[in-house]
Amino acid sequence: MTTILKCISPIDGSVYAERPVADVAAARRAVAGVRSAQKAWAARPLAERIALVEAGVEALVAMKDEAVPELAHMMGRPVRYGGEFGGVVERAAYMGSIAAEALAPLVVENSARFERRIEREPHGVVFVIAPWNYPYLTAINTVAPALIAGNAVVLKHATQTLLAGERMVRAFTSAGIPQDVFINLFLDHLTTEALIAERAFDFINFTGSVNGGRAIERAAAGTFTPLGLELGGKxxxxxxxxxxxxxxxxxxxxxxxxxxxxxxxxxxxxxxxxxxxxxxxxxxxxxxxxxxxxxxxxxxxxxxxxxxxxxxxxxxxxxxxxxxxxxxxxxxxxxxxxxxxxxxxxxxxxxxxxxxxxxxxxxxxxxxxxxxxxxxxxxxxxxxxxxxxxxxxxxxxxxxxxxxxxxxxxxxxxxxxxxxxxxxxxxxxxxxKDTGRGGALSVIGFHNLTRPKSYHLRKALT
Structure with a gap:
């Protein structure tokens, strides 16, 4: 029997949206498709990836008139505040502006005898588990720099904001991001944990509760998958x-x-x-x-x-x-x-x-x-x-x-x-402490979404 995710609107308690969850086999196939597409995406010039991400953000902002009341229905934020799109633009634009410098090789030596450098290489498939309270802002913190750095992204959104991930992917793919490079999946907890335990992902970013973070860590135990966790606060x-x-x-x-x-x-x-x-x-x-x-x-x-x-x-x-x-x-x-x-x-x-x-x-x-x-x-x-x-x-x-x-x-x-x-x-x-670990945005955000790769090239044998 297929599980149905239901977004219950806080406005009146009605069911605002429903989506069926993917079973484990379907989810595996989807993630495998993303992995196959990632290398070609990473091979594109950095400037092209930046331009496509910025176009995706622009397409998302163009949906504002639909997205703002949709957010009100899903999680209750008043329409007078206009959604989250000013911050989405600010964060994506900034990360695009520093990408070339943040991802540039660190050259230790470039002489007649040796070339020694450290490069930043994308992890591969980045899994973003986003929360309902700021469904676009929290997601963009990882989605934009991950794509810019050459990763492919799988997005899973909270049930309370069931349509946000779907809308975000629709905007980005309409702007030219390849469909297999950025996808949205509707998953239950068991399938999510199974995929993590199978090392389906190369980096996981989770924003949510402390208990949710513990569940992610337990699922990832022994896989050595790097995690970014933003959890509780006081x-x-x-x-x-x-x-x-x-x-x-x-x-x-x-x-x-x-x-x-x-x-x-x-x-x-x-x-x-x-x-x-x-x-x-x-x-x-x-x-x-x-x-x-x-x-x-x-x-x-x-x-x-x-x-x-x-x-x-x-x-x-x-x-x-x-x-x-x-x-x-x-x-x-x-x-x-x-x-x-x-x-x-x-x-x-x-x-x-x-x-x-x-x-x-x-x-x-x-x-x-x-x-x-x-x-x-x-x-x-x-x-x-x-x-x-x-x-x-x-x-x-x-x-x-x-x-x-x-x-x-x-x-x-x-x-x-x-x-x-x-x-x-x-x-x-x-x-x-219990707020989690890792870091998003800034130069450090790019470093967390990539791994260092060292090159020690000896040019001369004498």
Whole structure:
């Protein structure tokens, strides 16, 4: 019996899209076809591969009018924000612009006697397992540089954004990427794990939960397949006594609430110097209280439903537990009558929180944030590091040297000063601890999607 994947729309609980999964035999044939096509793709000039990837991105952006409401139906992001396509263009364009330098041979010697160099060679078939929260942005982080570097790509998307991978491949192949070089597969967990265990892929990039990352590692055990894993996060902000409070509150609340809090590097906990705590909290409550919860198809909505009722239930549970343990909720429920106990979830700011509460310790991935006062940098650093995760940290101060010193003591992949919830394609997107391993984008992203190959050529025998 064929398994059917169903995307349940968070708007109304209806089945928005269905697709049958490929069985193991069909999936093997598809991946074998990709492997056969990869060598010819890698043999094309780099400039040609870059141009075709850029054309694919352009074709995807041209689908924006269809893709934006489709995303709203699939995972609930309000149409007013226009999808993810500005970031898709920025990241793909940047990776194309640095490709020649990033992939250039490292020449150690080129003399009459010896030629010694290190080249970057594509892995072969890259498997991208993409998440639902930013289905195009997270995928493009690997898809664009992988194709540019000469790899072929197999894309598997989350069921919640069932149509995103299909649309992405359709755009790229319509722009001239060979059909067997970039494909989308609908797979269940068992088939996915079987393919990984058979070493069907030469590099795997997974973005998702910690448990999902562990499953990928178990499936790949003993295959020596290189992995890139971006997993959970509990990203902190620290507002110092010299911070611009209006600016900090505006950006940190956006980082906590945008996309209904469903962001890999969203702000989930905030520490504020005691001298500015009340001021920061008051400003934050004012900002969050102005959000409008409702249908993502309504252009006035600023906060859509969470992607799944199960995700909203977890946020409600964390919040209720915190309040029962003494936390104070500051957002008035009367401002959000649309909260239906299902996917439509009101935002919340909590004070009186501690690290004994799950809301300050476990990943929430929803529109709730706890705010704690701190006495100094040492206390803030200790609390920021008191987490199993390490993706980003957001520091708010007028002193860049101070931010750099604090950043050097933080267990995190990225340190921001006076900004949050942003991915700079010129920098490596990476994490530590349970957030995973590897790195995307930047020169390092190209290096992770290729392997070094050394040439030691002796020209003269004397």
């Amino acid at each position: 990203d902190p902000g620290y507002v110092m006594e010299d911070a611009d409070i209006d600016w900090a509150a505006d950006v940190l609340m956006d980082g906590a609430m945008y996309n209904s809090g469903q962001c890999c590097c969203g702000i989930e906990r905030i520490y504020v110097h005691r001298s500015r705590f009340d001021e920061f909290v008051a400003k934050s409550v004012e900002i969050v209280s102005r959000l409008r919860l409702g249908s993502p198809l309504d252009a006035e909505t600023t906060l859509g439903p969470m992607a799944n009722a199960r995700f909203a239930s977890e946020v409600r549970a964390q919040t209720a537990e915190a309040v029962a343990a003494g936390a104070t909720p500051l957002i008035d429920p009367a401002r959000f009558p649309q909260d239906d106990g299902g996917t439509y979830l009101m935002p919340q700011i909590l004070t009186g929180v501690s690290h004994q509460m799950r809301v300050m310790r476990d990943e929430s991935f929803g529109p709730v944030v706890g705010v704690m006062p701190v006495a100094d940098d040492d206390e803030a650093i200790s609390l920021m590091n008191d987490s199993p995760y390490g993706l980003t940290a957001s520091l708010w101060t007028a002193n860049a040297d101070r931010a750099a010193r604090i950043g050097g003591r933080l267990e995190t992949g990225t340190v921001f000063m006076n900004r949050a919830d942003y991915l700079d394609p010129a920098l490596c997107w990476t994490g530590c």
